[in-house]
Amino acid sequence: MPTRRANAPKGHRAAPDCGTLRRLKPDTSRTVYDGRLFDVTLERWGEHEREIVEHPGAVAVVAVDREGMVALVRQRREAARKELLELPAGTLEGEEQPLESARRELAEETGLTGGTWRELAAFYTTPGFCRERMHLFAAEGVEHGSASPEADEELELVRWPVHDIADRLGEIEDAKTLAGLLLYLRETV
């Protein structure tokens, strides 16, 4: 999951359209940090201020091949100071639709393509301070090919039998991966 921003606009993005809950907007909003990978916005909401990491949105995939193996990627996570085992995932680029982005990220990171896709869930990763909304997909019957990760990604593809997932959740230290695998198990196994 590259953390760079590719074609995402620098300015404020509209919140994604996702449901029937009450719409809200700040009194004022200004960019207080214009970063390389993300910006930070300071918003005023009545008496309170909110400092928010701008993010274009993201995707993650529970991809299972015809042998019943789920694909994970092990990668160096500088923010965590360690390597983590995660679902293939990435950031929405430009005007990409989530499903299109998810197929692209899965192919780039693992070489897996094809299969039957469905959306498992959509959620905010850290709604207390970040705009990131993630779309989570399941892809079943995917086929193996050649990966082509980003230059700054060092990925190791790891395959687990789906039926081992439940016993190996303790090896997962990433929120989207826990949520994704658990949702998949609940619906499938």
Next chain:
Amino acid sequence: MPTRRANAPKGHRAAPDCGTLRRLKPDTSRTVYDGRLFDVTLERWGEHEREIVEHPGAVAVVAVDREGMVALVRQRREAARKELLELPAGTLEGEEQPLESARRELAEETGLTGGTWRELAAFYTTPGFCRERMHLFAAEGVEHGSASPEADEELELVRWPVHDIADRLGEIEDAKTLAGLLLYLRETV
């Protein structure tokens, strides 16, 4: 069980031992944004830069009372531009230990105290760009009291029967809450 490396040319490092946490550190690191709620650090790792949101860590609680009701809080999430239904949660303060912090946050946000506690998991919420590590607890048999939320928190306590959780996961749009409820169901129901 690693099967193959995804990017052969760049992956010259040795594969990590399974389950061993290889410690890593950047070549250089500097604060590029000194914020009100969080800072941003720019780290250099060889040829690559990483922009990282600094975060002290966090806690979340699946709290179930003696009537078998799980406690959720509905609150305005400015970053999401809507209200979300989430597990009681909060940020580690000072030298607080995670369990101590979780008990404090639960009491402040919901008035619930006591009960039998255990840690369900610990995970990074967004390891691609943020340091936040979250400790997730289950607290069973908690007792009702008076809440005392922060001045800038507008919280509504929502109670669901534990046995309704599985059918209502579609109402949850927050990663930690999905992961927490699913882990709890898996271990308990």
